[in-house]
Amino acid sequence: MADGGKSPTPSAAADAQLFGLLSNLLQQVESLTNQEEVELRAKIETLGMEVRKLPSKSAQHMNEMEIAKELDKLSAKLDDVDELISSTMAEDPQVRTLLSNTADVWIPVVTATSDERRNFTSVVGDESLAGSGKGSE
Helix, strand or coil, rough: CCCCCCCCCCCHHHHHHHHHHHHHHHHHHHHHCCCCHHHHHHHHHHHHHHHHCCCHHHHHHHCCCHHHHHHHHHHHHHHHHHHHHHHHHHHHHHHHHHHHCHHHHHHHHHHHHHHHHHHHHHHHHHHHHHHHCCCCC
């Protein structure tokens, strides 16, 4: 009864973690290059808002064609982000190194299905609990 859909879901936690990581990576890139990446930051923030947006009641009853159109829009946004990241990586070896060194953190989240992301969040939570017990060794 008290659940009412107000508590954060595991996928919401994974989303927050992913966009926090992207923001942190972008800050590191900006500090390494001494250039503010305004366009990329805006696109990441916009994508983050889209991901967190709750569907309207009418959107909950979408047919397959409407769902396909929405997926196409989201795919186009992801393509834009991919293009920005790829071009930045091609232009700056430090960015390429930073993203390569952290790929084990962000690639699984970006490429996972929603079910995999929920499981990933559980695993990350379990690892952080296990890791806190190892700190005294």
